[in-house]
Amino acid sequence: MRRTGPLLALLAGLAVLIIIATTVLVRTVSSDTEPDASPPPPLTATTAAPAPPPIPQSANATFASRVPGSRAVVALTVKGGNAIAYVCDGRSLEAWLRGKVYPEGLIRLQGKKGILTGSVQGDTVIGAASLSRKGVMGFRAPVVRPPSxxxxxxxxxxxxxxxxxxxxxxxxxxxxxxxxxxxxxxxxxxxxxxxxxxxxxxxxxxxxxxxxxxx
Known part of the structure; x- marks a missing residue:
């Protein structure tokens, strides 16, 4: 019988950090929105667009963006089922993290200074980096092309x-x-x-x- 306990625990942990990252991003975007701006109409069953498919494990891609509310930037390179990420503010904060990209598009990377988890959603990675003494930094990083x-x-x-x-x-x-x-x-x-x-x-x-x- 296959042991599903560790996988379920991993998925649960990733889900929690992705929710935290999404909350951070939503709060950041909300703070930059004008108070009198009209909210967009709610999506209905006829207007909702399907979610883009995850990048397959065989794909090679690099994602990068600034971290909202921080001086830091994050970049992540995927090669097959492996990935490497770098979080840096150009002053004193830096962390290298390595790990796996799972078939479901979930990512879990780890380094000496913390962990990074996320989800590949089409041409974007949505995730969070939890680094020592820096709390959780949520990010939304799109694909970038060389020389970026x-x-x-x-x-x-x-x-x-x-x-x-x-x-x-x-x-x-x-x-x-x-x-x-x-x-x-x-x-x-x-x-x-x-x-x-x-x-x-x-x-x-x-x-x-x-x-x-x-x-």
Missing amino acids: GLYRAAARTTEGAQLVGGWIILPSGAQVGLVNYGKEPRPAPVLNPGAGAITIEDERVAVAPADPDAP
Whole structure:
């Protein structure tokens, strides 16, 4: 007999965080709406549009957006059934998270600083990142196309320090990222996505789109 308990627990946990994320997004959008604005008419059985199908597990896509009510941005790259995400505010907050995309379109990623859960809905990921001491940050991230996306550098410096850098490039051209190599994280230098490398502290380091299967 198949054990459904763990799967049901996972689905329940994801549902709770997605509800929290949706509540955060609704409150943020509501606060920006004019008080006298007329609400849209309710959807009826004849006007409701069907939900877009989830991206299949074989698809490769990157999603990115700003987090409402925060300086942070979030980007997530899906490759087959695996995913990698980066949350960063360009100052001190950053977190790398990795995990799975399940057949139902549900996502659960985990890292040293927290977890990220969500749901792939057509060309958008709706989810929430729960990071240490930062609470729950809800987001709605659409698909982005190159050169927008999530980029990562991971290498050893000539002094033997482990260097890890992350960049999120939004469709507007804005970049947010941090570089960490044994010191306090510092703002990442501006990245030319087509160069394939960047100079950091006199070190030439390879940079590539983040790959869920790479270290």
